[in-house]
Amino acid sequence: MFINNQFLGIEWHAWKVIGWAGNAVFFSRFVVQWLATEKRKRVVIPVSFWWLSLLGSLVLLVYGLFYLRDSVVIFAYAFTWIPYIRNIVIHYRNKAAQKQCGACHTNAMPHAEFCYKCGARLEPIPPAEISVR
């Protein structure tokens, strides 16, 4: 399999493993998003997409900074963590604020009055528990 220290035409060493691991993690987000969309038959971006984006881009940023030292690669991943982290924060804040339907246990948006799944009236959140962020 290894011929002249090469596998698949690539000369392998620790940095190549790190770079390809970053590539694999970053690429896997597309698979995760596509499968989630196919499952629900509507466009869906699961939170795992943002986690994989964050992890993959940070690994590729490290690869660009410390191995390649290439401004194109460094710039490509230098700022992408900002929207990834913001989307993760918004996701968990929204999830924490969701109501749960007493009839079917489906989660509903914080300001929903009725369950979108079974139609049951949802209990209003007491004003003291609603915080503005």
Ligand SMILES: [Zn+2]
């Ligand atoms: Zn319900």
